[in-house]
Amino acid sequence: AQSVTQLGSHVSVSEGALVLLRCNYSSSVPPYLFWYVQYPNQGLQLLLKYTSAATLVKGINGFEAEFKKSETSFHLTKPSAHMSDAAEYFCAVSESGGYQKVTFGTGTKLQVIP
């Protein structure tokens, strides 16, 4: 069975500081991994995805994530936070085959302090 753990339900950073949102996964087969972002009063939209092509994945809005198999991690980073990055971020895992069920983490709310 697959699962995702996001460490920290709330993270605060200063504008211009490094953003680091942590995600660890559990999967019995090589996983597909995703980060989604949810802005207030909106649905989720895809930030980036890992599908085994490259371990460092670049996404939209300057975000990137690195797949580390030995650590079963897929942490999301951005070098310099912007006020517009304030949102909730969800890590998700999917296993190939079957009906591609996706399991989401519990989310991390990012606050950016001016």
Next chain:
Amino acid sequence: DVKVTQSSRYLVKRTGEKVFLECVQDMDHENMFWYRQDPGLGLRLIYFSYDVKMKEKGDIPEGYSVSREKKERFSLILESASTNQTSMYLCASSFPGAGVNNEQFFGPGTRLTVL
């Protein structure tokens, strides 16, 4: 531009009422999903459908049913609404298959309050 729409952004219903939440996608996706989102619990899968008239239970199907009569439309039904079903409901769709096609496209959500 891909689009998933949900029939209502906000809905208020009474305990015991039958509630219909509608979702429509215009991307010709085979897969459609219903989630509920609660603070601290993330997204939990209620039901999903991989084809017309096909459905599979997710992690929390109790108290819910679904209908998919057309490929583009997936309905979530609360047979007898209860206060513990007050939540944000999110619909999503995706192509079948592994890898990049697993990306799910989400609607804006319906915030349901059951009084």
